[in-house]
Amino acid sequence: MPEGGAATAFEPVLFKDIDTPELYRRQVYEAHEGYAALRRALGGEGSERMTPEAVLEEVRVSNLRGRGGAGFPTARKWQFLPPPDGGPRYLVCNADESEPGTFKDHEILRKNPHMLIEGMILAGYAMRATRGFIYLRGEFAQPKRVVDAAIREAYEAGYLGRDILGSGFDFDLSTYLGAGAYICGEETALLDSLEGKRGFPRLRPPFPAVAGLYGRPTVVNNVETLANVPAIVRRGGAWFASLGTERSGGTKIFSISGRVARPGNYEYPMGTPLRVLLYEAAGGPLPGRAFKAVIPGGGSAGLLVPSQFDLPMDFEPIAQAGSMLGSAGVIVMDDSTCMVRAATWLMEFYADESCGKCTPCREGTKWLEMALERIETGRGTPDDLELLQGLPGQILGNTFCGLGDAAVGFLMSAVRHFWPEFEAHVAEGRCPSGGDGR
Numbered sequence: 108m109p110e111g112g113a114a115t116a117f118e119p120v121l122f123k124d125i126d127t128p129e130l131y132r133r134q135v136y137e138a139h140e141g142y143a144a145l146r147r148a149l150g151g152e153g154s155e156r157m158t159p160e161a162v163l164e165e166v167r168v169s170n171l172r173g174r175g176g177a178g179f180p181t182a183r184k185w186q187f188l189p190p191p192d193g194g195p196r197y198l199v200c201n202a203d204e205s206e207p208g209t210f211k212d213h214e215i216l217r218k219n220p221h222m223l224i225e226g227m228i229l230a231g232y233a234m235r236a237t238r239g240f241i242y243l244r245g246e247f248a249q250p251k252r253v254v255d256a257a258i259r260e261a262y263e264a265g266y267l268g269r270d271i272l273g274s275g276f277d278f279d280l281s282t283y284l285g286a287g288a289y290i291c292g293e294e295t296a297l298l299d300s301l302e303g304k305r306g307f308p309r310l311r312p313p314f315p316a317v318a319g320l321y322g323r324p325t326v327v328n329n330v331e332t333l334a335n336v337p338a339i340v341r342r343g344g345a346w347f348a349s350l351g352t353e354r355s356g357g358t359k360i361f362s363i364s365g366r367v368a369r370p371g372n373y374e375y376p377m378g379t380p381l382r383v384l385l386y387e388a389a390g391g392p393l394p395g396r397a398f399k400a401v402i403p404g405g406g407s408a409g410l411l412v413p414s415q416f417d418l419p420m421d422f423e424p425i426a427q428a429g430s431m432l433g434s435a436g437v438i439v440m441d442d443s444t445c446m447v448r449a450a451t452w453l454m455e456f457y458a459d460e461s462c463g464k465c466t467p468c469r470e471g472t473k474w475l476e477m478a479l480e481r482i483e484t485g486r487g488t489p490d491d492l493e494l495l496q497g498l499p500g501q502i503l504g505n506t507f508c509g510l511g512d513a514a515v516g517f518l519m520s521a522v523r524h525f526w527p528e529f530e531a532h533v534a535e536g537r538c539p540s541g542g543d544g545r
């Protein structure tokens with residue numbers, strides 16, 4: 108959508124009131140329909156109290172899919188929990204947010220923590236969990252203070268604790284500041300870290316729904332996923348579904364960064380064309396520049412080139428184009444960006460963050476990082492080029508968890524689309540564009 112086109116009309120869900128001053132305070136949140144869904148579901152004011160099954164059914168109808176990366180249908184994940192056996196079952200919110208180019212959860216946590224808390228109470232009710240944790244990225248000390256204060260307010264109002272709103276439902280919630288490692292965003296490593304161990308991914312099966320935190324049934328959901336639940340319960344699953352595409356309901360927050368006029372978080376309906384995000388939301392390229400490539404789903408996703416900018420930003424179309432919607436961290440590169448530098452910079456991150464548990468990821472990312480650094484700094488050889496052609500394919504699908512696939516996603520797509528740039532670095536012993544890749 109070039110400059111000057113009609114603005115996209117839609118109803119925001121997550122950012123509806125986001126710029127309201129002090130929205131993080133309970134009374135301000137309540138003045139903007141806050142806790143109305145919880146009152147409706149548990150309090151039964153003027154209507155019948157909703158059963159846990161009824162809340163789950165609204166989420167199923169809403170077509171809400173996980174916003175943490177994989178896009179798994181949220182209600183189906185909740186339904187994987189075995190029937191209650193009298194022992195504890197847990198709901199864990201993944202607020203690790205370490206994916207390069209992704210900064211949406213941070214905004215929700217900092218500006219609208221009660222929306223997440225309300226979503227977690229409702230989700231806990233639907234899946235009959237009575238204990239929740241919010242696992243925050245190690246660097247999120249400031250959001251933690253905001254969320255902790257909001258949790259205290261929710262206890263004071265009777266939204267958390269024993270017999271919530273007289274419903275007989277109990278739910279306790281607390282935060283946990285994580286270990287500051289990318290791998291701790293992977294849900295099983297997160298659970299290890301939450302148990303106080305070093306964050307290593309676990310072998311699956313068993314999946315967390317069956318044996319999660321302390322070996323008990325557990326659901327792990329992303330911040331944005333859970334923050335959608337109050338609106339779904341308040342307005343109905345059908346309404347939420349109607350905002351998005353046939354297979355994916357609601358809106359999505361896109362974190363747009365890099366070479367655009369207005370980087371930032373933007374909420375748009377699921378399925379919005381990438382071009383609309385780039386031009387309407389982010390204001391197009393920087394003056395005098397042209398777009399070269401875009402990573403649509405955080406640093407782990409393959410790049411898209413300008414001829415693909417009309418693709419709808421939804422899980423299946425982006426996957427069919429060889430990339431992924433992932434966390435919807437949209438990283439934009441223009442004609443000043445060196446693709447070798449960009450690939451090197453990303454590989455440095457993954458090599459650094461590989462947890463070391465499995466060989467293909469631990470060794471493969473390091474070898475690729477070294478080859479890319481040599482190529483980028485003019486010391487590359489034809490052997491290094493050969494390594495870039497062969498090694499990523501040996502890592503893909505062969506690592507213990509998703510980190511290995513994440514590490515090679517961008518590189519493989521850059522090799523496919525921009526191979527002459529890699530060759531030119533080796534042939535000329537320098538960057539032919541003089542670009543910096545950032």
Ligand SMILES: Cc1cc2nc3c(=O)[nH]c(=O)nc-3n(C[C@H](O)[C@H](O)[C@H](O)COP(=O)(O)O)c2cc1C
Pocket residue numbers: 172173174175176177178179181184201202203204205206289290291292293294295327328329330332333508509510513
């Ligand atoms: C290496 C790696 C890092 C991840 N980091 C995050 C993260 O920071 N935040 C997140 O929500 N999900 C992350 N995930 C996905 C989680 O494992 C999990 O799928 C997600 O939290 C499920 O929530 P959802 O169903 O609401 O999407 C990561 C996955 C992998 C493989």
